[in-house]
Amino acid sequence: MKILLVCNAGMSTSMLVSRMEKAAQARGLSIEIQAVPITKAETMLKEWDIVMLGPQVxxxxxxxxxxxxxxxxxxxxxxxxxxxxxxxxxxDAALKVIGE
Structure with missing residues (x-):
């Protein structure tokens, strides 16, 4: 399972990525989570199971x-x-959308 987080520069979501990874680990889930800036996101959308946008974008x-x-x-x-x-x-929001 792959979750892509997107924000203006990819920086503000990096802390969220680590917290999501800890939550996934605690549940025994194997999930790849990455944060990227909006400028990079549009070229990689189809490679992920879900793309989640930061409120600022x-x-x-x-x-x-x-x-x-x-x-x-x-x-x-x-x-x-x-x-x-x-x-x-x-x-939880990401898993709900992708049906896990």
């Missing part, structure tokens, strides 16, 4: 949905969960 949602051509679900991370860096809840 939610304005790119429709553009990325078109780019993904229906092959990858794209969702905006809840602002509260993002602000609190709640890896558990963001992981």
């Amino acid at each position: 939610r304005h790119q949602l429709n553009y990325l949905i078109k780019k993904a051509e229906g092959q990858t679900p794209i969702q905006v991370i809840e602002m509260r969960d993002y602000g609190m860096m709640n890896g558990e809840k963001v992981l």
Whole structure:
């Protein structure tokens, strides 16, 4: 399972990535999670099971949905969960969308 997090520069989501990885480990899940800037995301959308956007780039949602051509679900991370860096809840949201 592969989860891609996207923000302006790929920096603010790096802490969230580590918290999500800890949550996945605690559940015994093998998940690849990576954070990238929005400029890099559009070229790699179809390589991931889900793409989750940081609230600061939610304005790119429709553009990325078109780019993904229906092959990858794209969702905006809840602002509260993002602000609190709640890896558990963001992981839960991703798993719910991809049906795990």
